Amino acid sequence: MGHDPRDPTPPPTFGGFFGRADELGRIGTWLELRTAPPPPSGRSLPTLMVLHGPAGVGKSALAAQAAQRYAVHTHWISLYDATRTDVEPTLLRLLGESGGSRAAIVRAALGDDRAFRRALRGELARQLRDRLVVLDGAAPPVVRALLPYLRDCRGLAVLVTSRQEAGWRRIGARLLDVERLGPRASRDLVARMATGAPWRDRDTWYGLASWPASLVSAAQGLPALARIAGFFIANRMAPRPEPRTGESGPQRLVRLALEDCTTDQRALLRRLAERNSGAPFTQRTAELLCSLDSDPSEVRSVLGGLLVKELVQRWSSDGTFCLPQPVTDVVRAAEPVSSVRTVTALWAERALQRTAAALDGRPLPEHHIGPSPEGLDPRELVPHLDEFLSLLTNSAHRGRQEDAIADGLALLLAVLGDAHRLVALHRLWPVLSVRRALSSLAADLGLLEQARALYDTDKWRNPDAVHHAAALCRQSGQLTEALSVLDGLLGDDARPDDRHTAWALLVLGAVRCDQSEVAEAERALLRAAALHRASGCRRGLGWTLLHSARVCLLSGRDTEAGRLLDEADELLLSVADTRGGNWVTTERLRLALRRWEPAAAAELGRQAHAQHQGAEDVRGSAWTALYRALANLEQGDLHGARGALASAAQLFLECGDDLGSAWTEHRAALLPSVRDEVHSASVLVSLGPVWAQFGEIGCPLGTAWTELEMVARRRPTDLNLPLLDSAEERFRALGDAYGLAWAAAVRAVHRTHLHGDGPRSAGALVASFPHDIPIPDPERLVREITRFWEGGGVLGGRTIPSHARDTVAVRHSGPWFLDVPGQAGPRCRVRVTLLDDTPAEDTTARLLLRVSPEDGHPWGASGSDRPWLMVTAAPLTPASVDPASSLLRPSEQAAHGAEFAFTAHRTGTHRIRFTIALERTGTVLQQVETELDILDHDEHGGLSSPEAVTHRGR
Incomplete structure (x- = not known):
């Protein structure tokens, strides 16, 4: 299930809504008032109506039915247990869902509180017009705090559902009491839930004349409980014992349903009741809530059983559910918990940290069990973003768990491009990881000045800071400066298996590609790919493959570039990295240009332009405009080329990309x-x-x-x-x-x-x-x-053709994933083994050379297509080696190695140099030298195997 966080949450579709014609008519009449002309003063509070009544009476269903019936553009906001501190996150969410500018709100976030609130109110007035906002489960203090920010939103209506009747008159709200269903309506609703038809002759219902009536009575006119009663009747459940002392009808009805549940079903209900919110949830929520106690694969059947019993009810057809408040109250009363917040925080931490592992490659703590990172799609968490944010909004203290939630949530919001919620998180929880995430998003929006302002200055000691600083330098086109920053992380003391090294190598490969240093770019990207694969970081691997495709395009390997772009697109889509997917489209435009496909290039150019504009990625729009200008040139459209170059120049100036500006000016100066x-x-x-x-x-x-x-x-x-x-x-x-x-x-x-x-x-x-x-x-x-x-x-x-400078024809280095020497990433170790006893002068000894891939190396994977390697042996001392060269394949197995016969012509230490190259292309991958001590025939002992050392000249 995927969601876009910028799409308004639609009203729920409970299904089976009956009656309430009078209430619907009154809401429809009230909605017409939102189009009334404003008073002479030109401003007023939005039109406000409050639906109040007891829990389970159907206030949310009535509001949803009204929004659907009157076809109003609706924003549905669930605010159960909300307090005054929910105000700013709610406003920012509304602004984001109404299409507000990401860049404008990020700029405003760096100002003082007064300036930020003024900017927020102004943006809402421009964007949130002629709409209906439903605040489901809101308290009067929250609504009173929200309304002043919405006062300039023309044609806005606010519909509130609340259990509270008092506290609304002061803000001019129109109240509508949602009463319990009457006896006849209750009977009809129960009958429809049980048989799909109205109540006609209750005496014919399975011969249980009194039992259905008692169930209807127990529901007490609450539609949420009428569904449970309908389940009992539909399944011909036998009469149960009389109510317990002090037990009401609803309590008895829910208790009877609970008695029919399995142990696993009751456990899941308890977990759901312990959540800190009555907002809807998804199957993924249930899996993560139960992952400590049961196999997540069993959760679907457990949840399905609760749905059949109507203890859990469908919220919407898109796979969201709700736990009716009467059920929650009974479950909590049966097994009181010390803190309903604890369970929600625990599953939120698990979900966010597992998702973050797929986004940046971080290792999971040992106590994190349950679904693997590969099974989490970040878009599945979109319905819960506001619930996660509320955990921090209402937190009384800051501890490890809260910081972990903020850290994972910040990364998720940055990748999703949800600037408005990320700004809300930054203002609420301004820790270093949140600042970095907002800085990264600001850079994506072309706000490099704001990105640097948000970024911490301790870039030389913190590895996260190093590759982030280098990425900012690259995005501004300062390639030399980016390399200088990376030296601090990729020096001699670098950790070869560190996730920070993987990201630094990715930035290094991108910079080298920008510089057209093809061989160096391939080396860095190879190591980055191996490290990202080893850590399970799908997003890092996706970006690595994207830049590897750029290297292939630069060096003329079009087929390989197309394959890598397909793989990158799939990986980036799996982690909801829309910006990365947009850049894949831009590179596909370049591929179409190289293949001389003008129609495909034109279509891809329009598509990439629209995608980058939708994401407000100014830099992506700029590079796309530059490539579209080249497409126009190839078709002889000079007018179109000049217009595209002018647009690119303006966009590069806006986002501060000096490299793009330089290439644009270069192209513009050479126009025919x-x-x-x-x-x-x-x-x-x-x-x-x-x-x-x-x-x-x-x-x-x-x-x-x-x-x-x-x-x-x-x-x-x-x-x-x-x-x-x-x-x-x-x-x-x-x-x-x-x-x-x-x-x-x-x-x-x-x-x-x-x-x-x-x-x-x-x-x-x-x-x-x-x-x-x-x-x-x-x-x-x-x-x-x-x-x-x-x-x-x-x-x-x-003229020299424009496309000439788009190709760097270099000596072929083979497939992009070839192993190369270096400190970072899984490598292939060269192992030389002496197969005979200690050799002596003028006797022959056998040497076995193997190229052994480390764990995580592409050649080490089971079933991988290992290439043939050519090994050439050259003695550097008086000796001979036979054969001079041999073929082998990368493997730990001796049968895949190369065997050489070595004969020494004097005693002492001898040296042999082995050169390993790719057999297909002749590309030299590595050179190693080994030493053997050759003894006189009368001497005993000695070395049992040679010592292999890397040749210093390589």
Whole structure:
């Protein structure tokens, strides 16, 4: 069951509502008053009506029926046991559900209390109009505190259900007494619950003339109890003993139903009655409440049995239930508890901490038993967000459990993008973890200044703070600064299996991808993926795969990129990370551009734009606008490209992303235009600041391409050669054959003008690069360079294609999940074992080399597709090894290893170097050296196995 926290909670659909025609008519007449013109003063309190009556009389069902019958846009707020402190969270919830701006409320949260309340009232006046707000189970003090904030909401009506009759006149409320059902209505309701038809001839009901009548009488006109009575009649339950001394009809009716329950059913009822709220609950609530006492898989049948008996009743068709208050009262009286709050807090802590484990990879405490993190969908907890928040609102003290609830709730709200409830939590419980969560959400909304203001400054000692600070730097486009921050967490003393290391490696991989450092990005993302898998962090793994897909797109591996995007989308959807899913759509837009699918690119561009706008992700909208501009360029739509680039420039400025701004200015400066000297000069002027900006933020690819374009637009002269040399050197450092090809093309044009010798063929130029560097679509590159030369270069009217800078063709490093040397993440250990006795001079000894994956490594998984590895052995001392190379597969089993025969030609210590490479591509993964002591024939003892050490040169 999934929910969006920004969707208004709809009225319940109890089913089987009968009668109350008079009350419904009066509510309908009252609702018409909300459209009446305001008084001359221009403001007044909202139209208010209070439905009051005893528990179980059907006030909530009547309010729900009225909202449905009169088709009013309704917000349903359950406020059982609420106090004055519920006011601000309730207002923020209403604002979020009415479509209020996330960014506006986060900005306001950093102001003082007076300014925040003024902003809250103003936002409510703009958003909460022509609607019905139902405050179910509210007390007069809460409503009195809420109304002043709602006074400017035009056309707003507030309908309250309450057991209290007093305390409403002072605020101008219209009261409607919801009375118990009369005898005839009670009989008809019980009959409909039992048979689906009205009461006609009670004497024909199974021959139990007096028993049905006594059940109707016991229900005392309360619809909640009439359903229980209907169950008894429908199932032909035999008469029971007379009432106990002092026992009322409702108490007897519920007691009789409880006596027919199993032990497990009574246990679940007790847990539900001990909750701190009469608000509706879900099956997941019941599972977590019972996880200490029973197998969660059995809860569904237990809950189903209670539903049949009507002791638990359906609240809505979407899988929510309620425990009628008369049932709660009887259960609590039978087994009094010291604190009804304890049970709710316990299950809330369990649910939130398990969900947080899937969101950030944190380990669960030993006492956390029950459903695993993989079984929790964060959207299942959306109906309970306000219940969780109320635990902190009404808490008399702050302890470990309260902090754990606040910590998990903050992370959940940040991932869900529920800024309004997160602001309420921050104002209520401003601990460090809540501030960080709000800071993260503020950054997602493009509020980097506010994100830094919320963020703690102890970033060098706290690992959580390090990767969060680095992520903020990256989101602002400051790549060099992000790397500097990460050095504090990924240094020599880093913990290789720490979840903070996993997130830091994820940020590192993203930064390296932004810099177009393909090999370094793959290494970091590989380790991050292994750590996130080991910890069960689905959200971390989803983001890792998303950035791995970006690396594949950058290096031209489109098929692999598509597969990774599909996997990332599935993982992020499973943890309700909507923002991550939106970025997957943006990357799919890039994939469509690479595959030259204009129709798909246009549709994905519109879809990504709408998704980012809906999430108020300014940075996501900015990058999507930039890619849509490129799509327009590919289709020759210069007008559309200019408009999209202008939009991207404005959005990047708004969210403070310097990297995006630099690339936007770079693209805008190169838009095709009339190629004359005046235009070329203006382009050079506009590229100058861009070149400086790329250098400042640490983007070598952007710097190289800007240098190359500046050279291409200048008159050929030897003065341009240093700048061209610089561009080539940057491309060479990146290992980018694509950039080097275009640098060579520009150099050839210059050489033609300066020396008159024409360039060689484009095919020969492309063919001159190493064959293990896969240049995507080399035929197209040859055609484009040929056209560029034939047109005389940029000054002759030709341009370097816009898409050229979107590909970094590097030496193929194999699948993205290959193992690489490093300190972090599960790795493959190289093990060298001596199979014979201590070797001597001129005798042969057998060595077994195995590549053993650690737990959590992809190659160590059962049934994984382990690749073939090539091991080359080179003796570094007077000795020989046979064979010189051998194939093996990663495994602990000796049969999968490689065996070598070693013969020493002198005594002493000998060294052998083993080089392990991927057989398919030749990519070197690791080098190790081993030492063996070779003894004279007369010596005894010695080493039973060689010592393997990592080669310092690698």
